Amino acid sequence: MRKGDPTKIRKDFISDYDGLAGQWWDPRGSLAPLGWIARARADFVPTAGNEGARLLDIACGGGLFGPYAVSKGYRAVGLDMSELSLREALRHGFSEVVQADMADLPFDDASFDVVTAGQCLEHVPDPFAVVAEACRVLRPGGTLVVDTIADTAMARFVSITLAENLPIPGRPPRGTHDHRLFVNRERLVRVAREHGVELGLIGLHPRLREMARYAAGRLDAVRMVRTRSTSVLYLGRGTKT
Template identity: 35%
Template sequence: MTSGTVSAEEVGKFDRLASRWWDPNGPMKPLHRMNPARIGWIEALLHGPTRILDVGCGAGLAAEALARKGHAVLGIDAAGEAIQAARAHAEGQGMDLTYRACLAEDLLSEGRSFPVITALEVIEHVPDPAAFVRVLAALLEPGGVLVLSTLNRTRRSWVVGKLGAEYVLRMLPVGTHDWKAFITPAELAGMLRSAGLRVGLSTGLLADPLTGQWRTGRDMAVNYMIAAVR
């Protein structure tokens, strides 16, 4: 399964982590710590419960958090093992939450559209980021909001997001990220505009080195989020 918007190698990488995805001290520890800050920022953009498509949802950290806020969430991912882990974790909890192992293009071919789409820590893993953005934009309803989070391509992101996280602190499995695939905010804004979207707010995601907790802030040198409207 390889196309401009999905890589079989990347899918396999995250499928192998599926059984440990929900371990807060496992290989997805940074996402567990980051999740409250990114969900809080998304919530501030919205005006009450709505339908949300979470693309590249993995085992459902963000999708489940959004569903707990009262949203009707569809989480999709090409990694089938991760989707199974997501379903198992959400089972019996009464949330308006559905998962599918599929591509965003599959929903597009079905004529689906959504008022809110999220793709968090995904775009740096796809072969053709601009094509990925175009598919997301095509799935967005008029007036809808698209939210992406990713890593900036800076010297500091190489030290913190690649060298530090994977090799020094071992917060992520070695090989999780390719620094050359990181995307600057200017590059991502250009992709969004080329896809017919209007770029809105952006924010950095910052980790407190003492507590390990994350917050939003002006510094976008490593992790950041950006919202766009159709």
């Protein structure tokens, strides 16, 4: 495991995912919805164009995206702050992991064919710096896929008031999200454009009927549905020029 410069790590802003590392792959654990979103994210990642193609998963956590990256033909590199999560990622398809701050990626310019950043921008004080970094390490012609939570009242209600309090499995721990860190869509698109990537946005939400069956213990996972509304959970995809 390679480590980035520890002086660059802002520990005060980082959720302690080490404590949750045992739950990454538990289909009824508190991180379960991240697995549903990882599956949806995979649809936006193209199949690798050559054998050595590399995908960087920013804030890879326990590696939920690893199997999708590998099945699309990529050598998957994961970056996260949580050492225990990175160990988990290594068991799930990632061939290399790096412990570092996502705002300061320890990689060369244009060194990845695909960069993904799932459900992490809403955990850092400057998500736009992360997007700029993601664009920097992406090669021209490469694909950027980011998904996060919008800075809207609706997202605050759904992602915090509802999601953190419903008495069902897959509920994130209280305090997982701070609505002040939710990500402005216009600014995200603008910053990506300034760094060479024109993002198209699409909304995602869990299939409600499947949510009910999951809550009742009759399903182990819920599929995400695409929606035109990007006001809660949204995904941006674009190609670098």
